[in-house]
Every structure is written in structure tokens, then in C-alpha cells.
Amino acid sequence: MHRLAVFFAALTVLFGSAHSPAPAQDRTLTVFAAASMKNALDDIDAAYTAKTGVKIVASYAASSALAKQIEQGAPADIFMSADTDWMDYAIGKRNISESTRVNLLGNAIVLVAPKDSSTDNVTIAQGFDLARLAGDGKIATGDVKAVPVGKYAKAALEKLGAWTAAEPKFAMAESVRAALTLVARGEAVLGIVYSTDAKVEPGVKVIGTFPADSHPAIIYPVAATTIAKPEAADYLAFLRSSAAKTILEKYGFKFLVSPTT
Template sequence: MNLKKVITFLSLIVITLCAIAGCSFFSPTVEPSIKPIASTSAIPPVKQENIQLTVSAAASLKDALGEITPLYSKAQSNIALRNNFGSSGDLQQQIINGAPVDIFISAAAKQMDELQKKDLIIADTRRDLLSNRLVLIVPADKDDAKELKDLTSASIARIAIGDPRSVPAGQYAEQVLTKLELLQDVQSKLVLVNNVRQVLQFVESGNAQAGIVYATDAKTSTKVKVVQVIDAKLHKPIVYPIAVLQKSANPTSAKSYLEFLSSEPAKTIFEKHGFSPL
């Protein structure tokens, strides 16, 4: 047997043995286990945190903020605004006593000053938001008074004003009556009430023949009429300061709302209700 035949014979033997043993000349390729990526539509969306802001504001702001609140909530659906209205003095006292408030809007600087002295507001958020005017009102169907000096008349039995101890509108009214040297003459006629809206109610119902309120409050009622716009020189400037409280649970959101109150849409609403944005 020549060499070529020997090599061929041996090759056949090797191939036959490998086939019997089931061996392979190549390592098998192992396919990696690939898991499909889950569809992003199956991943629940990240929800924004729901936030509630409590805004304590002077009673005279009730109508304007009542219109602004839903406008802001529509733009910031995760933020719920809770408005707490009252006299600025009462609201100030609530804050001092620990009421959970995020934003305070006073109808005078005095109450805000007191809170700032106690370090209860974030000082660099404080600003003067609005101004207002003081007016003399009487029932719409009466003409017992046409100006402030008529308050001494016998036909005027009761004059409603806010309690000067806690109501800025009452403090301004007292300043006016003092400046005109009328306070002593009308002192016994004064009915002191808890907030400026109650002054309006007393005159509307006829329980008072006259009252001193903000122009913005008089504008809300058809049951009273303005007989005199009071000279601003007779009282301290009427300004509405605003600030975020130190103990606000959501100061960033509170600052955002504060900024919104100075925006053009908010200014338009304030002007509609008789305020002058600053």
C-alpha cells in the first residue's frame, strides 16, 4: 500500500470514530438570552407632589382673590390654594399663635411689621402688593350724609367702622376723624366691628346710617352708595404688604404664587376690583 493510500485510510478511520463519539470540530455557538425591553407605556407616569398653600388675607381681598385662585390652580394643577380671610390684626394673631400659614397679605404695614420683628416672615419676600382708597358710604336709598362733616348730624345715629385695635380700615377711619377733629363728636355713635366687610353689611342692612370702608368693598355692593372719596392726606398710606411665612411647609411654591400675584393677569383682576397694583 503506497503512502497516499495509507493517509487516506487513516483519515477515514478518524472521521468514523469522531462521528461515533458525537464529537465536533467546532465549539457550539451559545445564543445569549435576550429579554425584551418593557414598553415605556407600561411605566406609570411620575406624579407631581400635591401641595396645599394657605393664604391668610385681609377681608377686603375676598372677591379679588376668589377670582385669582382658580386662575392659578388651572395653571398649577398640583397646588391647591386655601384662602383664610379676616381682619389683618386677627390674622396676625393667628400666625403668632402658630397657625399653619404659607402667605400673609395684610391691609396695613403695621401687622406685617410686627411679624417681621418676631422673625415670622421671610424678610426678602416682603413687598407692597396693592394700594386702596377710603370712602364714606350710606344706604343706597338714603341721603342722611353727603360728606364726613355730616356725621355729627342728629339724623346719623350709628356709624360703622372696623375696630381700630385690629382692623386697618378702622385705624385709617380713626385717623381721618381725628384729623378733621370729628372723633370726639361722633365717638358715641361709632359701632366697632370685626372686619371691613361687616361695616358694609351694617350699612347695607340699615343698622348703621353711615360707614367708612375701602373703595373696593363699596364696589361689591348695590345696596350702598359712595358719598365721599376721602382725601388720602387725612390718613396714612393704604398699602397691602405680602410675604411668605418662615414656617411655610412649601416656601418654594409659596414664592411662586407670590410672584404670580404680581403678574399681568393678576394685576388685571385686582384693577377690576378697584385696587391699584404697586
């Protein structure tokens, strides 16, 4: 009887240990970032993983879509928005650790055309006639009601007196990268995107830059979510580092903070 008891005790130990969770740390962080961040942030994440061993899983989309996904319970550790409005929205929904927020980057919006377009060197100023420039073609940008680049574009065109005539010609895309693709494929004759997007897409050319005072300042805030893993703090610190600054400036972003190291 004693031997039988010992046998079952041994089985319990064996199978119990087999099904116990491994004590190894979860070395992954999930980053939700504005679509315009993709190329630069992919490089930053590779550098961060090489330095720390922590794997970054990045999800790119319009800031509006990402903020709503976080609100609905998506397991993000970091949120990087292309405007302050959607970060404010996420903070208002109590999804963001407000004390971790940093207004990290700046950008500019530009007018682009397909690479082989005959349109070139457009002066964008008061009275600028975007509707006439587009002719019978479409103008692509992000959804002006939600996607940050679209909101910036509409604000600029309203201030310059060009919105009312041009509005019927707009093709609203789900993100700035979707708008960029429409222009690169020739499905839109013009597009309004960030200068950083135009820089990484060989299928388009910049034909004009919107004056900085024609729209609200383009600011990219970044913060940890309220459910973030402790490692998120180190990742946020890396985003403020000299190494990250070098990468971001290579892609055309303006670094708005003093680098930490």
C-alpha cells in the same frame, strides 16, 4: 420553616407598603388675607389653580386677627395684610420671611350709606361734621384700635376734626366686611370702608371719599411665612403678574409694583 419565613416577609412588604406615605407632592397653599381682599383674591386664586394645578385655601379676616393666628402657629404659607403695621408686627414676631415682602396694593377709604338712604354727595374736608350727618344712627367701621380700616378711619377723622363728636356713634366691627354688612342691612346709617368693598356690595352706595392726605397711605403688603412651602415663591410671583394686576384693578385696587409678566 423556610416557607414560613418567606410568608412573613411577604406580609411585611405588603402591609408596610400599604401604610407608607404616598410620595405625591402636597399641591396646596394656605393664604391668610385681609377681609377686603376676598372677591379679588378668589378670582386670582382660581386663575392660579387653573394655571398650575396648585389649590389655594384662603382664610379671610381682619389683618390683626390673622397676624395673631400666625403668631399662635396657624399653618399659613402667605400673609396679605391691609396695612403695614400688622405685617411689621408679624415680622417682629419672626413669623414672616422678610425678604419676600412686597408692598403690593393701594386702596382708598370712603363713606357709605345704605342704598336707599336719602343722604348723598357729602364733601369730606376739614370741619366735616360726621356726627351731625349720622343723627341718631350708628356709624360702622372696623375696630379703630386694631382693624386697619378702623385705624385709617380714625386717623382721617382726627385730622379733619370730626372724631371727638362722632366717636360715641361708632359701631366697631371685627372686620371691614362685617362693617359693610351692618350698613347694607340698615343697622348702621353710615359706614367707613375701603372703596373696593363698596364696589362689591350692592346694598350700599358711596356718598363721599376721604382725602388721601387725611390718613396714612393705605398699603397692602404680602409675604411668605417662615414655614411656607417652596411653592409659595411662585404664588407670590403670580400676584405680581399682569394677569393678577388686571384682576386687582378690576376690583378697584391700585397696583403698586411693576408687573413681572
